[in-house]
Amino acid sequence: MYYVRLNRCCSINYNPRLHFLFGKNFERATRIVDQGGVKRISGDPSRRFLFQVSISLLFLPPYMCFAEHHCTCYSFFYDIVNRGEQLCCKHQLAARLAAAVGACIEVKVSDEELAILLSKL
Ligand SMILES: [Zn+2]
Numbered sequence: 032m033y034y035v036r037l038n039r040c041c042s043i044n045y046n047p048r049l050h051f052l053f054g055k056n057f058e059r060a061t062r063i064v065d066q067g068g069v070k071r072i073s074g075d076p077s078r079r080f081l082f083q084v085s086i087s088l089l090f091l092p093p094y095m096c097f098a099e100h101h102c103t104c105y106s107f108f109y110d111i112v113n114r115g116e117q118l119c120c121k122h123q124l125a126a127r128l129a130a131a132v133g134a135c136i137e138v139k140v141s142d143e144e145l146a147i148l149l150s151k152l
Contacts, residue, residue, distance in 0.1 A: 053124055056117065060124035069129035070136045074145035081148070082126035082135070095152055098126040103152060 049057050063069065066087050073080040084102075085093035096102040107120045119127075129135045140148075 052118065054117070056119070056121040056124050059121040060128055063121065063125040064129045064132070064134050067134070067136060069125050069134065070138050071126075071130070072138045072140055072145065072148065074142040075139050077142050077145075079142070079145060081145075082122075082129075083138075084122040084125050094122045095148065096120075096122045096126050098123050098130065101152075 046057075053060070063084060063086060068085045068087055070083040070085075070093075071080055072083055082096045082098060083093045084096050085091070094102055094104045096104075101107070102120045102122045104120055104122055106117075107123070110117045111120060126135075
């Protein structure tokens with residue numbers, strides 16, 4: 032993340048360390064960020080937030096994601112929780128990258144609306 036933060040750009044300048052850590056998910060995550068697929072939804076006044084990550088080319092519903100802890104996608108439960116093969120899914124990585132380079136679409140909602148979103152997870 033340090034490298035990405037320094038360059039303020041998420042387009043792939045091949046970075047072997049990040050690629051080693053995250054594998055194919057790194058490239059997929061950078062594609063999501065470059066397509067503007069990461070929204071940061073913040074509650075007001077609490078300032079609590081979560082990420083909504085969507086893959087625009089596919090007509091799939093967006094995934095709700097906490098960058099460090101949880102994602103609603105199938106891969107999170109299968110590859111990370113169940114098999115322990117990955118550090119995080121591409122949505123979590125996209126959320127981290129977008130936050131690092133300031134590429135999130137910021138969405139402000141009331142705390143009540145945020146609670147409703149969280150209740151649907
Ligand atoms: Zn995910």
